[in-house]
Amino acid sequence: MSTTRERASKKSGIFRFADVSMAILVVLIVGMMIIPLPTRLLDVLLSLNITFAIITLLSTFYVKEALEIAAFPTILLLATLYRLALNVSTTRLILLRGYAGEVVMAFGNFVVGGNYVVGAVVFLILVVIQFIVITKGAERVAEVAARFTLDAMPGKQMAIDADLNSGLIDESEARQRRARIQREADFYGAMDGASKFVKGDAIAGLIITVINIIGGLAIGVLQRGLTAAQALQIYALLTVGDGLVAQIPALVFSTATGVIVTRAAGETSLGIDLINSLTSSHKPLLVASGMLFLLAIVPGLPFFSFATIGGMLGFLGYRMTKERARVAEIPKEEESPGSRAPQVTPESVLPLMAVEPMELEIGYALIPLVDPSQGGDMLERISTIRRQLALDLGIIVPPIRIRDNIQLKPTEYVIKIRGVEVSRGELIPDHYLAINTSGVEETLVGIPTTEPAFGLKAFWISPEIREKAEEMGFTVVDASSVLATHLSETIKKYGADLLSRQEVQKLIDAVSENYPAVVEELMSVLSLGEIQKVLQNLLRESVPIRDLVTIFEALADDGRISRSVDFLTERVREALSRHITHRFKGEDGQITVITLSPTWEQKIRESLKGDLLQGWQLQMDPKVLNFFVSQVSKAVERMAMEGKLPVLLVHPDVRFIVRKIVESKLPNVHVLSYSEIEPGTKVRSLGMVE
16 A cells, blocks of 8 residues: 555656646747757757657557557657757857857768768758658558548447447446547547648758758858858758758657557567567578578678578577477477367356347447437437336346347347347338327328337338328327337336346345345245246236335235245235226226126136145136137227226136236236225226126
8 A cells, every 4th residue: 555655646746747847848949949049058959859759769669559658649749849949949050150059060070971962962861761751651551540440430339338238348447448439539530630740840841951051151151251162061061960950850750650650450569569570480581591691602792791691590590490399399298188179168158158138139220320429319218218117117127238230131120038039120210100199091101111019000201291290190209219119118028037036136135225124034935036936927917016125025924825926926916006006097096997797707716726825727618718808808999999908807816817818819908806906996897798
């Protein structure tokens, strides 16, 4: 802990005044263009320019990815500005005094031997190398990298959103990944622009040199009375020295720019990557060695140079061959015969067997609906659905994995529960679905279809006739709403299948925090699997399980009588009578139902073998069962004609078995018992199933 604090304090000490220092530095750079500098200070600043360029170049060698030196575009801008300010300062001193310090003089005399013609040629060569070779290539690489990075952003963001929905990452990591993608795009976009600084610097250096020579000749001949040859010797030599002092750091910065934009696939530092790339195989080294020895024996060519380098390459290739043979022998000696064969362990197969609780597969034309970067809001809608279902039914919807599937039609989607397709539909992006909910007889100009969630007749229409469709009485929704509604209804329908034992354990743990006594008594009576089955039975009939305390108390009480899941489900339903009654109440405060005649109830009761505690077996003639279902269907149709929710009210003894009889052919019929209706509730009967 103390070491960490010391490091933090040291870091804070180093960077405490970084912002102020940078502001002062920029002001000083601008001041250099206005205020004359003494030659000694100018020598220090020129040396600092060269040092800064070398440090920047070496720093690019040790980065594995560009974002490790994210400030490089700004560094390039400041370095260019600093270099131009030095050019202005040296030009002022050369023209005013004919002397610009020891650094400029040294480059003019020592580097080019005091010959301004040689210096001019060297200077032009440096400018050509920087401007045409390095800068041009770096500029092109930066431009392509910026374009590819921006094009890849939607796919990367979709992958992050898919991992987030599938639960592989959390919100914090997703935000970090999105921020990283955005930083990459910003960096390569900035590098695309920053490469223009280097290009402009090369042009400016050439123009400044020409101006300095012309100005020096004019001052030397016209003001100081020198001959043209004397003025050219003095001012041209100093100008060339100044140009070399400026262009060598500029060339180093150009090289650093090229290195940083080409470090796209590096795994380690640049030196290690280069050595690994060039020495990955011994054959090129041996072939190159042989070619150099052949050149060495050619008459007229220098034998010593070619033979020395060829011998070094041959020795290096030979050592690599021996090293590879030694490494290859180690596994042969240590590995047993059985270990050489590829092994498929259970750990390597298990990830392939993983099944997602819920999946949404989409065609490629529907990607804009789920991609936030393209304006898609499907992910937000899914979050809203999960939150709403938690409030309505009390279930925790597991993460929904969204992926594109090229095997689907471009506009098609498939919903899967635990790897099995349960429903599918088709959407037309940029169109609206006009649903005929009010029995409109008129038709619309559009593509006829069926609303996927409820099976209603509908039309896909263009946005131009949306208002007309609404005026005609159609319900008009966009493609995202259609998919969200279908997804929500599918979750409600298969909510019981999504409720795993792990999810039940989470619910129990949540209740245990505030009601530990209830959970302790419950777990002493029933197992986790029995609790799960009861909750699944409730969800299959759309009974909310949000009031877990009431459910668990009922299970703890009746679980001592019987552990039959059917019996426990009926007792829990009775305990939830207030919730069930509230769910089916109309605006007038009463429940509208159809009832079952005593004759039918008696006939069903007589056909049962066993009891609610031990389990039932219904022994009834199939013809009689079909007739019973048809009678219930007719009564339900009468309720539907009045716009009422289909509710069948029966005796508590037969409620469970009646539900089993009608659920396959009439899944939307809600079967209630008298004991599930809260006392004092008004019940209105629309008829009886005779």
